[in-house]
Amino acid sequence: MTTKADLIVVGAGPGGSAAAYHAAQGGLDVILLDRKEFPRDKPCGDALMPHASSEVALMGLSDWLSEPSHGRFRGLSLYTQSARFGEALPPTFHGPYGYVVPRVQTDAKLLEVAKTAGARFYEGVRVTDILRSADGSVVGVEAISNGDASRYEAPLAIVADGSGGSLAGERKARQNVVARRQYLANVTGPDQDHLHIFATEDMNEKGAGYGWVFYFGDGRANVGAGVSTQTLARTGRNLKDFFNRLLEEPMLAEWLKDSEPVGPPKSWSLKTGMWGAKRAGQGLMLVGDAGSLIHPISGEGVGYAMESGRLAAAFAHEAHARRDFSAKLLAGYERGLRRQRAREHLSGLALINALPNLAILEPLFKVGEQDRNLRQTFIEIFTSDAPVYGLLRHPKVLRTLLFRTATQ
Numbered sequence: 242m243t244t245k246a247d248l249i250v251v252g253a254g255p256g257g258s259a260a261a262y263h264a265a266q267g268g269l270d271v272i273l274l275d276r277k278e279f280p281r282d283k284p285c286g287d288a289l290m291p292h293a294s295s296e297v298a299l300m301g302l303s304d305w306l307s308e309p310s311h312g313r314f315r316g317l318s319l320y321t322q323s324a325r326f327g328e329a330l331p332p333t334f335h336g337p338y339g340y341v342v343p344r345v346q347t348d349a350k351l352l353e354v355a356k357t358a359g360a361r362f363y364e365g366v367r368v369t370d371i372l373r374s375a376d377g378s379v380v381g382v383e384a385i386s387n388g389d390a391s392r393y394e395a396p397l398a399i400v401a402d403g404s405g406g407s408l409a410g411e412r413k414a415r416q417n418v419v420a421r422r423q424y425l426a427n428v429t430g431p432d433q434d435h436l437h438i439f440a441t442e443d444m445n446e447k448g449a450g451y452g453w454v455f456y457f458g459d460g461r462a463n464v465g466a467g468v469s470t471q472t473l474a475r476t477g478r479n480l481k482d483f484f485n486r487l488l489e490e491p492m493l494a495e496w497l498k499d500s501e502p503v504g505p506p507k508s509w510s511l512k513t514g515m516w517g518a519k520r521a522g523q524g525l526m527l528v529g530d531a532g533s534l535i536h537p538i539s540g541e542g543v544g545y546a547m548e549s550g551r552l553a554a555a556f557a558h559e560a561h562a563r564r565d566f567s568a569k570l571l572a573g574y575e576r577g578l579r580r581q582r583a584r585e586h587l588s589g590l591a592l593i594n595a596l597p598n599l600a601i602l603e604p605l606f607k608v609g610e611q612d613r614n615l616r617q618t619f620i621e622i623f624t625s626d627a628p629v630y631g632l633l634r635h636p637k638v639l640r641t642l643l644f645r646t647a648t649q
């Protein structure tokens with residue numbers, strides 16, 4: 242079987258559906274393929290940060306976001322080894338909120354609007370190769386569905402196959418973080434309109450990581466832990482062990498004492514920090530996790546997947562308008578991404594790689610307890626609204642760092 246289109250999008254997660262939606266909305270004939278049947282689950286913290294919520298709203302889903310069954314958060318609470326504070330989110334055009342919605346629902350909704358915009362969706366189709374002509378031009382993809390080989394033809398492909406996808410392998414970065422989450426009912430912690438972040442000693446003694454409790458708004462919560470692969474290598478421990486130890490932290494154990502698991506825990510890998518991936522080439526663009534577009538500090542990737550999908554769709558339009566699918570033209574996609582996001586991603590990645598452990602930052606967290614401006618910067622770093630070096634704007638941070646250097 243052969244099917245032709247203007248654009249093939251591989252993977253119908255948030256990145257692929259956003260790309261397919263924006264491309265189809267602008268009039269391109271789009272084929273969207275996923276190896277899974279939908280609705281499908283994806284292990285995630287389920288948090289839609291304010292900028293991710295704005296991307297969802299750009300797909301016409303503002304009203305859907307505000308449905309009462311969705312968790313809505315207006316702030317973040319941070320618990321480190323020595324400090325504790327909460328702070329409100331910075332405002333966005335969608336309001337000063339983020340949302341917590343199970344990915345099985347979010348992804349199904351994004352896919353639905355992509356299809357309504359005109360994208361032709363084929364599920365249960367595993368793409369096995371990108372096909373090129375003798376001169377290197379992309380001509381389509383090869384796939385397997387129900388054991389049968391099939392071929393989809395287009396001069397342009399967007400690869401949105403996630404951290405776990407193996408398509409365009411040599412263009413991708415390696416995983417550098419792993420994370421595990423579990424759904425629990427009857428979680429009784431305070432401030433359920435905040436995201437709760439635990440930078441525990443256990444996870445940050447020999448690397449970086451954090452645990453979380455994100456509430457859905459109905460007593461259920463998404464509870465999880467993510468650590469860098471560096472941490473695993475340095476400690477010789479596995480992710481499950483870090484996750485189980487998190488649940489034993491005294492404060493969390495208290496919140497969870499009456500809780501009930503809703504399904505088993507699930508783990509997945511992350512590729513963070515933009516580093517090491519080649520996101521644009523002849524007839525090809527990589528979006529979302531496939532392009533390492535996860536924030537290296539927060540582990541947040543849904544908003545970046547959607548943003549990169551939207552930008553890739555704009556370049557798909559441009560390429561078709563000019564009948565030019567060259568690497569040179571599509572390099573503009575990479576430049577656009579970098580202009581938008583490289584500051585936060587690369588500085589965050591540099592910090593994570595440079596720090597032997599997070600305990601080094603404890604004096605700054607302690608200052609944050611007393612200083613609202615600094616607290617806001619911490620929150621903005623976490624919500625992707627500021628690069629980590631934004632901390633250096635604060636006189637108290639500079640004083641603390643200088644004092645530490647002088648006394649060491």
Ligand SMILES: Cc1cc2nc3c(=O)[nH]c(=O)nc-3n(C[C@H](O)[C@H](O)[C@H](O)COP(=O)(O)OP(=O)(O)OC[C@H]3O[C@@H](n4cnc5c(N)ncnc54)[C@H](O)[C@@H]3O)c2cc1C
Nearest residue numbers: 252254255256276285286287288368403420529530542543
């Ligand atoms: C435990 C955990 C917690 C997280 N928490 C958050 C959070 O709270 N907020 C947040 O914003 N981000 C979070 N992230 C990151 C977020 O989950 C990802 O950034 C997001 O899923 C990226 O979307 P995507 O569209 O790039 O890829 P995906 O959502 O992974 O979608 C990829 C799709 O491609 C399909 N596919 C793969 N290979 C093929 C193939 N060969 N052929 C056809 N289809 C294929 C897959 O079936 C899948 O549907 C978390 C990640 C983990 C692991």
